[in-house]
Amino acid sequence: MNIINIEHIAKIYEVGLEEVHALRDVSLRINKNEYVAIMGPSGSGKSTLMNILGCLDTPTHGIYQFKEKNVSIMNDNELATIRNKEIGFVFQTFNLLPRSNALHNVELPLIYAGKVKHDRIERSQKVLENVGLGDRMHHKPNELSGGQRQRVAIARALVTDPAIILADEPTGNLDTKTGEDIMALFNDIHEQGNTIILVTHEEYIAKHAARIIRLRDGLIETDEIVKDRYIPKRNNLSKV
């Protein structure tokens, strides 16, 4: 099934009198259980595209259909609901609430989804255990390592069981070894049937994906299947 379908998307920022074309004309389809890496030089529009795909931002031109619903015409509230229920974000800088512990950070999307306390805790604990943080639930972000923080963020992205996981340079702030652990985790998540789109600068990170889209100056340069895909050895992730 076709989860994402964008046609002739453009995003134009107005800076003073000048127009910045972050995206010029991008069309793209992504199916269920795809694993896509987006690459490209700095400023080529990767984050802009991710924000639009994640319904954090709306395109200036073009049509965005998410699960066959036209997102381009949705209002703020409807977009918030889509973000809450259908999309899981993982950011380069983790973006956890600094004063809340891991459990509460993971629980937060479920609060906005209107789930009751008991179910929230149960589900959050399970997901945290699945990403290997069963013994760190009551730690605050500043009591966790970078890799552990990113695991909390991934748990938060997974907790509502979204249709798609969007990760913008998830290993950008991590060392190679920790980055590799995180990529192994993504691999497990993908193998369990999830759809993943991730942005990266590193060729070897991108090789974890099954498909690589390269952007340049707001346009898709190439969009191809990875032939020599790197499959990391299984993590200890159970079904989420």
Added chain:
Amino acid sequence: MKNILFELKESLIISLKAIWSNKVRSILATLGIIIGVWAVTLMVTANQGIDKSFQEGVASMGSDNLYIDKWSWFNNDIPWWELRNRRDIRMEDYERFQELVKLPIAVAPMKYTFSEIKFGSEIVEGISIVGTTHEYINTTTLNFDAGRFFNELESNGGRNVVILGFTIADKLFPNGNALDNYVKILGKKLKVIGVLSEQGSWVMGAFNPDNQAFLPIEFSLKNFAGDRFGGITILVRAPNSMMVDEVEQESIGAMRKVRGLRYDEMDDFSINRQDGLLSEIDSTMGVLGAVAFILTGLGLFVGGIGIMNIMFVSVKERTREIGIRKAIGAKRRTILGQFILESVIICMLGGLIGFILTALSSLIMQQFLPVTVNMNIVIITFILSSLVGITAGLAPAYSAAKMDPVDALRYE
């Protein structure tokens, strides 16, 4: 509905967490609210107390009483020199008046003398000594701690007997054995035959029965200044408050006859009423209340600005947090509610502290005012602090709610 309650509960928890992690700043921000609420509730409490003590004070003077006097107590329409030129009211006037009126249940003359009272080496100063007749007691609601009022015989005979107000007796006879002792007033010895119960109404000052002494008017006219000096006041008691107007009309007619006034001559006396005093008090209290109201309003306003400021700072500081919350699905109204709730809680915290301060202050006030902290105060506190909280929180909360998630997430 369930959903809204749920969201409210969750935002409440989120807000409490946010406030808790900024304890010091929250407390500082509420200082204005604390002071504002303290001032308002204290003012209302004091006002109720003062009102109550006025009512009690006036009631102890007899609330259905009229005072026929050369002077007009409250009405300033007549220039004072005209009042001064009026003839004094004399005992003969009183006697004729008393025969003419039918409606009152009691009529008594009053002659005030200001003096000190001595017993042995003890002296109390600035006492208003009321010369009157045995009828006087029927115009009041006074009770006795000991003894009695003087009777008709003692009254007509101008006997040297005296009834002491509570405070006087308490000062002269700390051991409480005032009865049958002789006190000295203006060089004359008088036997104490009664002590009044405590009235405790501070507002009436020298006219508080606690600070008054009563003796037969015949005695004071004979031994003190005499009625040629300032004249007397005639005290008239209506049977009930419904009949005060009727009694006043009758009294005017009777007085005009006594004074021998022709139909075209003006009254040369004034009928003074307690409600005159009450309305005087009310208007004074009204002015005081208005001033206090403006001041506390100003205090709350400044407090509100303080809260608004702190909320704007808080929103700015937590821009990234807002971005995160939006990214994972918080709606505008959720963010709006969260910050308004936070502001309301901070204000209520201030209100609570202000209320506690009022409760403590009222303990001190109870020394001299009959104050009680009642439910009204709690309600006022509650409403005021939530109103200030909502008003002050609205703009910052709105600025948070309408933030663009992408910009908010990028904010450093």
